[in-house]
Amino acid sequence: MIPVRCFTCGKVISTVYEEYIRRCEEGEEPELxxxxxxxxxxxxxxxxxxxKEIINDINPYQ
Ligand SMILES: [Zn+2]
Structure with a gap:
């Protein structure tokens, strides 16, 4: 499970995580x-x- 906040700066990242994964699955460049x-x-x-790299390792369909 993704941490709620960035360990380094404390920014909340869980709120954008699902959107980020969805965009990656649609073929968008992760960095963009x-x-x-x-x-x-x-x-x-x-x-x-x-x-995301961890997800790729455990998902046989990617
Ligand atoms: Zn940060």
């Missing part, structure tokens, strides 16, 4: 999706990018 969702700090982006 993060830009559009307002996650401009590297610490927050890293948390979501890392989390």
């Amino acid at each position: 999706a993060l830009n559009d969702l307002g996650l401009d700090r590297y610490c927050c982006r890293r948390m979501l990018l890392t989390h």
Whole structure:
């Protein structure tokens, strides 16, 4: 499960997580999706990018 807040800066990231995953599943570039969702700090982006890699590892359909 995604953490509610970024460990580094405290920004709430759980609210954009589902939207981020949906955009990635639709083929949008993860980095562009993060830009559009307002996650401009590297610490927050890293948390979501890392989390998606974990999802890919356990999902046999991706
Ligand atoms: Zn952050």
